[in-house]
Amino acid sequence: MSRWPTIIDVAKLAGVSKATAARVLNGQQDLVRDVTQQRVLAAAKELGYVRNAVAGSLRTDQTYMVALSIPDITNPFWPVVARGVQDTLEAEGYATVIVNSDWKSERETKFLTLVRRNRFDGLIINAVDTSSQELETLNIPVVILGGGSNHPRLDAVGSDTVQGTDAALQHLFDLGHRRIGLISALNRRHYSTQADRYIEFHQRHNLPLDRSILIEGDFTEEAGYDAMHSLMRLPLPPTAVLASNDNIAIGAMKAARALGHRIPEEVSIVGMDDIHAAATTSPALTTVAKPKYDIGVTAARILIQRISEPEMTAVQKRKLPCELIVRGSTAAPRTSS
Amino acid sequence: MSRWPTIIDVAKLAGVSKATAARVLNGQQDLVRDVTQQRVLAAAKELGYVRNAVAGSLRTDQTYMVALSIPDITNPFWPVVARGVQDTLEAEGYATVIVNSDWKSERETKFLTLVRRNRFDGLIINAVDTSSQELETLNIPVVILGGGSNHPRLDAVGSDTVQGTDAALQHLFDLGHRRIGLISALNRRHYSTQADRYIEFHQRHNLPLDRSILIEGDFTEEAGYDAMHSLMRLPLPPTAVLASNDNIAIGAMKAARALGHRIPEEVSIVGMDDIHAAATTSPALTTVAKPKYDIGVTAARILIQRISEPEMTAVQKRKLPCELIVRGSTAAPRTSS
DNA sequence: TCCCGCGCTGAGAACGTTCTCAATTCGACG
DNA sequence: CGTCGAATTGAGAACGTTCTCAGCGCGGGA
Numbered sequence: 001m002s003r004w005p006t007i008i009d010v011a012k013l014a015g016v017s018k019a020t021a022a023r024v025l026n027g028q029q030d031l032v033r034d035v036t037q038q039r040v041l042a043a044a045k046e047l048g049y050v051r052n053a054v055a056g057s058l059r060t061d062q063t064y065m066v067a068l069s070i071p072d073i074t075n076p077f078w079p080v081v082a083r084g085v086q087d088t089l090e091a092e093g094y095a096t097v098i099v100n101s102d103w104k105s106e107r108e109t110k111f112l113t114l115v116r117r118n119r120f121d122g123l124i125i126n127a128v129d130t131s132s133q134e135l136e137t138l139n140i141p142v143v144i145l146g147g148g149s150n151h152p153r154l155d156a157v158g159s160d161t162v163q164g165t166d167a168a169l170q171h172l173f174d175l176g177h178r179r180i181g182l183i184s185a186l187n188r189r190h191y192s193t194q195a196d197r198y199i200e201f202h203q204r205h206n207l208p209l210d211r212s213i214l215i216e217g218d219f220t221e222e223a224g225y226d227a228m229h230s231l232m233r234l235p236l237p238p239t240a241v242l243a244s245n246d247n248i249a250i251g252a253m254k255a256a257r258a259l260g261h262r263i264p265e266e267v268s269i270v271g272m273d274d275i276h277a278a279a280t281t282s283p284a285l286t287t288v289a290k291p292k293y294d295i296g297v298t299a300a301r302i303l304i305q306r307i308s309e310p311e312m313t314a315v316q317k318r319k320l321p322c323e324l325i326v327r328g329s330t331a332a333p334r335t336s337s
Numbered sequence: 338m339s340r341w342p343t344i345i346d347v348a349k350l351a352g353v354s355k356a357t358a359a360r361v362l363n364g365q366q367d368l369v370r371d372v373t374q375q376r377v378l379a380a381a382k383e384l385g386y387v388r389n390a391v392a393g394s395l396r397t398d399q400t401y402m403v404a405l406s407i408p409d410i411t412n413p414f415w416p417v418v419a420r421g422v423q424d425t426l427e428a429e430g431y432a433t434v435i436v437n438s439d440w441k442s443e444r445e446t447k448f449l450t451l452v453r454r455n456r457f458d459g460l461i462i463n464a465v466d467t468s469s470q471e472l473e474t475l476n477i478p479v480v481i482l483g484g485g486s487n488h489p490r491l492d493a494v495g496s497d498t499v500q501g502t503d504a505a506l507q508h509l510f511d512l513g514h515r516r517i518g519l520i521s522a523l524n525r526r527h528y529s530t531q532a533d534r535y536i537e538f539h540q541r542h543n544l545p546l547d548r549s550i551l552i553e554g555d556f557t558e559e560a561g562y563d564a565m566h567s568l569m570r571l572p573l574p575p576t577a578v579l580a581s582n583d584n585i586a587i588g589a590m591k592a593a594r595a596l597g598h599r600i601p602e603e604v605s606i607v608g609m610d611d612i613h614a615a616a617t618t619s620p621a622l623t624t625v626a627k628p629k630y631d632i633g634v635t636a637a638r639i640l641i642q643r644i645s646e647p648e649m650t651a652v653q654k655r656k657l658p659c660e661l662i663v664r665g666s667t668a669a670p671r672t673s674s
Numbered sequence: 675t676c677c678c679g680c681g682c683t684g685a686g687a688a689c690g691t692t693c694t695c696a697a698t699t700c701g702a703c704g
Numbered sequence: 705c706g707t708c709g710a711a712t713t714g715a716g717a718a719c720g721t722t723c724t725c726a727g728c729g730c731g732g733g734a
Contacts, residue, residue, distance in 0.1 A: 017685075
């Protein structure tokens with residue numbers, strides 16, 4: 001358990017002061033004579049010197065660590081986002097600490113303490129229930145994952161759910177569907193974008209709005225199953241259903257099948273997110289793909305920019321486009337009205 | 338951007354020395370008079386003092402950070418393992434840094450430097466191509482994820498693939514299958530456990546061994562698709578197929594369906610891992626569930642133990658039991674031979 | 675010859691914590 | 705009222721780095 005060599009050891013071996021050794025081992029080589037440089041480099045190599053980032057951070061107040069808070073890494077949506085964040089940050093020399101908030105604000109609060117305590121350089125967060133205030137008193141760059149409408153003064157990166165929802169509805173409309181059900185989930189007690197667009201879409205196309213085929217649940221497969229179940233047992237069931245996310249859609253598919261309805265012949269289903277499992281159902285799920293990886297990448301880029309240019313002021317709100325992926329779960333309705 | 342208050346500020350406000358303040362703010366309260374304690378606590382609260390972990394780490398050489406190296410967080414197997422690790426470590430006050438090796442040894446090596454540089458307290462790693470030597474020179478506790486046969490002197494946590502494979506084969510055998518195909522993947526150029534067990538199983542049950550229905554690919558859905566495709570076009574195709582993991586199995590299901598074979602009526606398929614998507618296919622995939630979460634938990638527990646009791650010596654090799662989950666992709670063969 | 679400036683190097687402070695050791699206070703007891 | 709041990713507190717070093725400031729040697733210009 002011999003201690004790791006420090007820069008002092010390197011300096012000693014090279015016969016220089018630690019200041020000079022430090023200059024060589026960091027970016028200031030141009031200040032050091034070439035021969036000296038070689039000596040230091042050789043010494044460092046011989047000792048197997050590795051910079052102690054902890055000590056460095058204490059001095060520079062830069063940890064090159066970034067925190068990423070998401071609801072749950074186990075939820076198939078998030079790993080891809082996380083990967084985008086990690087890849088981008090890693091390329092710039094940052095390490096990422098991921099925590100799961102489980103949608104619980106206590107966990108989030110606890111996490112913010114961790115961020116402060118460990119002096120992370122930045123934070124990317126899908127904020128469940130944290131106020132802008134708390135976030136801003138951290139005094140480090142913060143990027144919100146999602147719309148970020150609750151945090152007007154913070155940068156935010158999300159997907160364009162308006163456009164995505166419209167694309168899905170349009171797709172169903174174009175196929176001939178006129179009676180489209182919606183299984184939406186409430187995001188943090190707010191009325192969902194899907195529902196808004198759904199209503200707007202019906203108005204725009206002069207379609208009758210039947211609120212009985214507009215169901216609210218949560219983001220789970222079970223909720224989707226239950227909702228679809230009640231939907232299909234209506235006297236006049238919808239010919240197509242749009243779900244707030246793929247989990248709901250998958251649950252809905254199961255319910256439809258359980259009730260003996262064939263997909264897409266008897267009922268079309270569209271999901272949202274394009275998680276891995278969406279491609280493996282049969283029929284494969286038509287869905288609105290969110291640019292998960294790009295969301296992560298973009299958030300990380302903005303964060304890095306904020307870290308390196310603290311004077312940058314204009315708040316950035318980015319909504320990345322969604323893409324409709326037509327697979328096998330949608331088709332024209334059996335009897336086009 | 339006013340600086341965070343330090344323990345010195347707290348001490349000053351409370352009218353004590355920083356040593357006393359430190360004693361109160363850490364675990365040594367019993368050394369401090371009660372009134373003094375209150376004063377310090379009040380001062381800390383008033384200033385909103387948060388311990389600077391970086392400075393603390395420099396002094397104590399403990400960072401309370403642990404590194405977790407996995408192939409790819411995007412691969413549905415790993416998030417669950419990661420979650421087990423994180424939950425366990427977090428409960429003990431450790432933060433986790435996850436990196437993706439992408440099965441590339443350069444990335445792994447680079448990562449080991451990160452571990453050294455940042456003085457992480459421990460490492461949990463699904464080692465792709467790193468020698469025990471490299472791992473051991475880190476001089477910190479290391480737990481291997483997987484069999485760990487390459488690292489005899491390091492603790493390892495994996496699943497009991499022998500038992501799992503046997504259970505799957507036995508299940509198919511019990512259903513009446515006598516001609517069982519195997520689509521296995523090579524793990525790091527080693528002969529797969531599945532193949533070993535497969536052969537052993539056939540010997541044990543006196544079944545003829547036909548190597549033409551024993552296919553090797555890699556761990557992807559595409560490989561599964563291709564393998565299944567060739568399997569089903571054999572003059573005498575197998576009545577059941579065991580796949581090395583769920584991705585392969587899902588690919589195999591698609592291939593079978595594409596060729597017009599119904600599952601499970603005409604061919605049974607068993608996967609391995611029990612990833613999220615396995616439950617969402619139709620029919621839902623029968624699979625050997627690996628105790629992913631528990632693997633993470635166990636690895637983290639062992640790591641914590643090693644960190645807190647460095648003198649503990651006996652190497653721990655844990656193989657957690659798998660569980661066969663029978664769903665809809667297996668049934669008795671059409672014509673039981 | 676002297677001085678100045680430049681190129682290079684070294685000494686040492688600072689970051690905020692922990693912890694050792696010594697100093698001080700306190701209470702009890704003789 | 706003095707003494708002693710225990711309880712409580714303070715001074716200051718140490719962790720390994722970065723970085724400011726000053727010093728040194730040397731060459732060229734006055």
